[in-house]
Amino acid sequence: MSARKTIPVESMTAETKCGYCTNSICCTYISQEIDTPRAKVDFDFLLWQISHRDIKIYKDEGSWYLMAENACNHLQPGGRCGIYADRPQICRDYSNDFCEFDESAENGFELYFEGYQELLAYCKKRFKRWGQRPY
Ligand code: SF4
Numbered sequence: 191m192s193a194r195k196t197i198p199v200e201s202m203t204a205e206t207k208c209g210y211c212t213n214s215i216c217c218t219y220i221s222q223e224i225d226t227p228r229a230k231v232d233f234d235f236l237l238w239q240i241s242h243r244d245i246k247i248y249k250d251e252g253s254w255y256l257m258a259e260n261a262c263n264h265l266q267p268g269g270r271c272g273i274y275a276d277r278p279q280i281c282r283d284y285s286n287d288f289c290e291f292d293e294s295a296e297n298g299f300e301l302y303f304e305g306y307q308e309l310l311a312y313c314k315k316r317f318k319r320w321g322q323r324p325y
Pocket residue numbers: 207208211214215216217284285286289290291
């Protein structure tokens with residue numbers, strides 16, 4: 191059973207919440223905004239990128255992102271940050287108000303592509319003559 195189902199919500203505060211999240215989910219990936227893909231050639235390029243291990247693609251609030259699901263090298267066993275005093279600003283700015291511990295991020299995305307097959311299916315649906323090269 192997942193940890194989030196066994197913790198009484200009332201016992202968790204903003205200060206204690208990360209202590210319950212021993213996986214430190216927010217330290218296990220990076221995401222980078224990318225240009226909105228519009229043409230077949232754009233999606234063809236994304237298919238190449240998502241063919242690589244641990245790469246996902248999603249659209250959230252109108253913007254597209256490439257995500258690499260790789261844990262940070264500074265993440266310590268048990269979930270602590272190994273460079274806490276010197277951690278980058280983006281780590282300092284991240285709020286745990288409503289984070290991946292509350293709901294898997296992909297559930298809230300407009301679009302989420304787990305891998306090549308999911309994105310290919312989307313391309314075939316979006317473009318009637320998908321697959322006719324050159325694009
Ligand atoms: S911000 Fe959220 S995902 Fe990150 S360590 Fe804290 S509870 Fe876990």
